[in-house]
Amino acid sequence: MTGEQKRTLALYYCQNVPASGERERQDLEEKYGGNIRLFPVPCSGRLEPIHLLLALEEFADVVYIITCPEGTCRYSEGNKRAKKRVEMTRTIIASIGLEVERIGMIIGSKENPISLADHARAAMERTLRLPPSPVHN
Secondary structure (H helix, E strand, C coil), X not given: CCHHHCCCEEEEEECCCCCCCHHHHHHHHHXXXXXEEEEEECCHHHCCHHHHHHHHHHCXXXXXXXXXXXXXXXXXXXXXXXXXXXXXXXXXXXXXXXXXXXXXXXXXXXXXXXXXXXXXHHHHHHHHCCCCCHHHC
């Protein structure tokens, strides 16, 4: 990545995402270097807007959450809670003039499971479409 394209992605993900073990996390961090920070969580529904906002404030240009497929959450409604919290966070950042695309969510598929690495690649591609965060200037 060139200096012009450098962006940092904070990626929170449900530990039930396929191929999301410690080895896979380490491989992704090695591949993307400091451009990605990975945070496994027992359930995406445990994330609050403050977690997402702090990541944007402290280091990230973009924050994504990867949830397990709808209807498969081991905590019943965690992914539904995460969806509401992402929308709430988007409302907050829009009110201060940031692009809502800086907060995103990827919902896993039960029929077509995708690995953490593939989700991370897709999120990084979306991250590069945005300019660097004005928060870090």
